[in-house]
Structure formats: structure tokens, C-alpha cells
Amino acid sequence: MMMTRFTRWVGFVNRNKIVESSKKETSFRRKTHAVKMVARVVDLRSDTVTKPNEAMRSAMATADVDDDVLGFDPTAQKLEMEVASIMHKDAALFVPSGTMANLISVMVHCEVRGSEVILGDNSHIHVYENGGISTIGGIHAKTLPNNVDGTMDIEKIVKAIRGTDGELYYPTTRLICLENTHANCGGRCLSIEYIDKVGAVAKEYGIKLHIDGARIFNASVALGVPVHRLVQAADSVSVCLSKGLGAPVGSVIVGSNEFITKAKRLRKTLGGGMRQVGVLCAAAYVALRDNVAKLSDDHKRAKMLAEGLREVEHFSVDLSSVESNMVFFDIRETSKISPDRLCEVLQERGVLAMPASSTSVRLVLHYQISDSDLQFALTCIKAAVEQILTGETKNGVVMQNMISVAQTVTV
Numbered sequence: 001m002m003m004t005r006f007t008r009w010v011g012f013v014n015r016n017k018i019v020e021s022s023k024k025e026t027s028f029r030r031k032t033h034a035v036k037m038v039a040r041v042v043d044l045r046s047d048t049v050t051k052p053n054e055a056m057r058s059a060m061a062t063a064d065v066d067d068d069v070l071g072f073d074p075t076a077q078k079l080e081m082e083v084a085s086i087m088h089k090d091a092a093l094f095v096p097s098g099t100m101a102n103l104i105s106v107m108v109h110c111e112v113r114g115s116e117v118i119l120g121d122n123s124h125i126h127v128y129e130n131g132g133i134s135t136i137g138g139i140h141a142k143t144l145p146n147n148v149d150g151t152m153d154i155e156k157i158v159k160a161i162r163g164t165d166g167e168l169y170y171p172t173t174r175l176i177c178l179e180n181t182h183a184n185c186g187g188r189c190l191s192i193e194y195i196d197k198v199g200a201v202a203k204e205y206g207i208k209l210h211i212d213g214a215r216i217f218n219a220s221v222a223l224g225v226p227v228h229r230l231v232q233a234a235d236s237v238s239v240c241l242s243k244g245l246g247a248p249v250g251s252v253i254v255g256s257n258e259f260i261t262k263a264k265r266l267r268k269t270l271g272g273g274m275r276q277v278g279v280l281c282a283a284a285y286v287a288l289r290d291n292v293a294k295l296s297d298d299h300k301r302a303k304m305l306a307e308g309l310r311e312v313e314h315f316s317v318d319l320s321s322v323e324s325n326m327v328f329f330d331i332r333e334t335s336k337i338s339p340d341r342l343c344e345v346l347q348e349r350g351v352l353a354m355p356a357s358s359t360s361v362r363l364v365l366h367y368q369i370s371d372s373d374l375q376f377a378l379t380c381i382k383a384a385v386e387q388i389l390t391g392e393t394k395n396g397v398v399m400q401n402m403i404s405v406a407q408t409v410t411v
């Protein structure tokens, strides 16, 4: 399960981060720190790894701010109005994370005790958000199988809906959650037709539709559909600005005025009411303004990467599944190469990647990955496979791009 591997892998990367030795050496070499530096790091672990660019930092430094709890922060309000307008929804609310955005959205829709939400068994809300909708929201999750394209069978959704007129022992379904693009299904895009059909089911049964739109702009660009049309059927959407758009922090929830009013109160309850939050919103505004247009390049590079990976005989890549900025590839068991080992060797070579399962690896493109980074990563991947197959030891290998720099520090 990616979650377990993901957590383990993050721990591995942190433990092995090549950092300047802080220990003052007492030996004759004490004036010298041997710092193993990797001259270049290409980070393909996720699109959450982007760092704020100069325009974002400058906007943060000069942001017009005020107390967003006692009144409103002008920059937060500007961002919220912009996102609401783009999504063609009444209102919007800035929150610190996509996880909180989803939790608040589900809790508002399912505010009556005994509520049930229908969601995918491979959805981010179900797999990676600590079960917050249950542990904090007291909401019952009814999971349905996610298909490889990120959808859930509509017939199964209809069958799963339990109304207020149900048996005394049934919870009441009040919400359906979709995810677009779908992270664990390889960044696949849910079509307008599918979303509209699910929306029609929700309306027919008097329940709500929430879209986890952490990468909704990726879906919009990949499908060539305006984002507001893609979310038209949704009662609420959580939009991550800190993924492919590259903001350092933050998501925005959009919905009706009534929904956002309730969401704002719940955000405070959950500790998400922030004071001069305009510092963060200023960067998010730059991300929204500048980076949507760059997403198509990420998608192109994802396809180029997938094509390059197909040249490695031990890998299998389904090119048709690469619809946005993610590439998942399988490693053939006959190769005896494990995803963990491959990612470990790649890290030594300056490429960061994430195991997705016991047989697959995930690579995620973002606007801070260049064409040259892509070629470098492919070269390192092929070299890493060769290294593992030939059993060369770490010491015996001239680590490509690995340099040792003796840094003399006068103590």
C-alpha cells in the first residue's frame, strides 16, 4: 500500500538526507568538514515539493495583511474571490491544507449525526487523511472500488445510497466524493460526462457532491475543459494551490455562500483560522496567476518520461494511463529489483522518487522540473538499474553527479 511505503520512504529520505556534518571533528582534520554534496537533485517524489519562486517570495514580503479572524485579511479575500470566480461558485475559503479542505467539506455536508459518505477505496480522503472524517467528523465512510481510471461505477453508487427512509439501523447517505485528477490512479482525469452523471444522481437522491480537486487544474488542462465546467455539478470543491501550481502552502474550498459560512466556522473549530494569512495567500495568488499555463508542460514531460522508461526492459509503463503529471511504472519481478532499492540508489544519484507499491514506483512532474532534469533523471534511472543488476557496491560505483567537497572551515 502506497501509504505505508510513502511514510517509510519519507523517513528514509529524511534519515539519509546528505547534509553538512554539524559535528565538529576533534581529529587533525577538525578544520575540515567532509561534506558529501550532490551537485544536482531532481525531485520527482511529488508535485507538493515545489519551492516558492522569487515572485511568490516577493509577494509574500509585501503582502497587504490584516487579522483574518477578527475581520478579514485583504489578500486572503482577494485570493478567495478570484478562486470563487474561476470556479463559478458563490464563495471560497482559504485553508492550510488539502486534508483540512476535504475534512471541512465533508463535515459541512454531513453535519447531521449518522451521516454516511460514499467515496473511493483508493481515494486520498479514505487512504491518506488519517480517517479524519470519522475520527473528527463522526461520519461513516462507505467505500466503493475505484476503477483504474479513478471513477466508481455509477450503478454501485446508486446501489450504495441509503436514504432517511431506510431501515432503523442504516446510516443516511448525505454525500458522494470524487477525486479529479485521481492521485492513486496515476493522475487519471474524470470526464465532464462522468462527473455530471454522478451530480445528477446526487440531485436525484437529494444528496451532495464534493470533488477533491487537489489537481483539478491538471484535469482541466489535460481534458481541455474550463475548470468551472468541470466542477459545475459539484456542491463543493477543494482546490490545492500547493501542488502543481507551486504555492508553498494552502488550498481553497469553493461552494455556496451558506456552505462557505459553515466551512469558515468549522475551520476555526479545527484551528485553521489564521491571522495575517495574506502572507501565504499572496504566494498562492501568484501561483494561480502564473502557473496554470505551465501545467501542460508538466503533462508533456510526463509522457516523455514514460516513453523513456519504456526503454528499460525491466519496466512496464502503460502510456495510455499517463493523462496528467504523474507516471507510475511497474518493475518486473524477474528483475529482482525492488522499488525501495531503486529509489535508494536513485537518491544517491540525486534523483528523488517514491515507491508506490511493492512492485511500482511513482514519479510526479511539476514546473520546477526542466527538460534537462528529465533527461538527467532518465540517465540516472537507467544507470541505477544497471548498478543494481550488476551488484556493484555503493563504494565501487563512481556515483554519477556525486561529488565530495572538502570544505575547509576555520574553527
Ligand SMILES: Cc1ncc(COP(=O)(O)O)c(C=O)c1O
Binding pocket: 048, 096, 097, 098, 099, 100, 102, 124, 125, 179, 181, 182, 183, 212, 214, 215, 240, 242, 251
Ligand atoms: C488527491 C489529493 N487530495 C488531497 C491531498 C491533501 O493535500 P495536503 O497534502 O495539502 O493535505 C493530496 C496530497 O497532498 C492529494 O494528492
Ligand SMILES: C[C@@H](O)[C@H](N)C(=O)O
Binding pocket: 006, 045, 046, 047, 048, 128, 183
Ligand atoms: C501522498 C499524498 O498525500 C500527496 N498528496 C502526494 O500525492 O504526494
